[in-house]
Amino acid sequence: MAMLELQNVDTFYGPSQVLRQVSLSVEQGEIVTLLGANAAGKTTTMKTIFGLVKPRNGTIVYDGERIDHLPTDQIIKRGLVLVPEARRVFSRMTVRENLDMGAYMQTDRATIAKEIERVYTLFPRLKERDKQLAGTLSGGEQQMLAIGRALVARPRMICMDEPSLGLSPILVQLVFDTIQEIRKSGVTVFLVEQNANMALNIADRGYVLQTGKIILSDKASALITNDVVRAAYLGG
């Protein structure tokens, strides 16, 4: 049974349709990537999964349960979390407070402390800046914080919306290494990316979204050599 499954999802912003009959699935333990150009509907797909926009038609099932009518906080409670586009850290809060917000669903203080310590081990930069306001961090540090904030929620599945956007090549590498670490720890990963090359290198499978429709889906190794993908997303 799939961990996450979208079936024939239509999403609208007012009168304009952004997602058209989107169907995709992510199996437990996989890294699945969703590729697509700007404005193809990648972020809308994420927002629809998390109830930030409601789909007009179709179903979304997570862990055997329909979640398309649930409010966002109820979806998070089920162990499905999002690292949103543009990081969205709480700029007027400290690094530590951001991580505490990530652990909002956790009630056991000892577990929270342990999870935060784990994030600090993963990203020592964050520990150095523990008491600094998140708004004063560099873009790369904010991305680490956004990922760390999602990890302290102890997710069973993590969705990431363009985590490499605007980062230096070294940081991009760090982000993709981290994603592989996350999968190794048993967490399922659904990754939206513009950096198709990097994404397909670590993913098991991939989907290609074009103007709101899934036009291709295959094993990542097959997509890398696919002519359409090479022409459109891998620079020929």
Place this chain on the structure above:
Amino acid sequence: MHILAASSFDTGLFFQQIENGITLGAIYALVALGYTMVYGIIELINFAHGDVFMWSTIVTLSVAQALHIDHVLGGFALVGTLLLLLIVGILTSGGLNVLIERVAYRPLRRAPRLIPLISAIGVSFILENVAQLWKTANVIAYPVFFPTNAITIGSLTITYLDIFIFVLAVALMVGLNVFTNRTKMGRAMRATAQDPEAAALMGVNINQTISLTFLIGGALAGAAGVVYSMYASSVYFLSGFQLGLIAFTAAVLGGIGNIQGAVLGGFLIGIIEALATQYVPNGLAWSQGVAFAILILILIFRPSGLLGQQVPDKV
């Protein structure tokens, strides 16, 4: 400083007005907090907030009348009466504010920003008209039950009531500060104020958090309503309109959305108003005009207020 240079300057009078201003400012600050917290979280000027404050004054008046409180109390009777009126005032305004959000603002949350503002003005009218129907359009005396004693330091007179108001206001502000900065719910409230969508993605229930904000803002106005009635020893169905506008000015002066700013703005406006009463010719008539002149000046020269606005991040 030119004031100090005046030849016949009476420093005693000056400090007395500062003292009056601090007492008034403490009340303004409590009401300003409600404006600023609500604006900080949903970017709405809750025009009904002043009337939410007024409802605390009329409901607690009815309670005091029902209990035949009509003379100065002492000891347990005083403490018990204060506690009872404060609890009633806090529950009235806190509950009313939560109800207003639920009925008049929440259904409009995704509407253009002008729409909930009009709804707020409508709620304000309703609250005033119902209060007028119930309590008439007359100024009604609020029973004087608090000891009217005062301490004097030189020529400065500080009444026990002034001290009580100041201590209560500061205690509530410290409590609010501890809540927002040290508790999980307070942190969720600040997160929601910065980015509601991101807060929801942490698992925060946004509707509940917004209700909590209205509850706290209303509760502070409720406490202010009780002490203001004691201070003015009268109640009037339009009192919230005037006081609300002044408290709103205080919130803008400090920086809308900024909790520390509302406190600073409240005390500053209180002190400026008291000094204007003393030093502007025919000052009593001008004291509120001065408050609004300040509002206009801030909006022109420093629209983000003294300590800076704190509004949701734009994504």
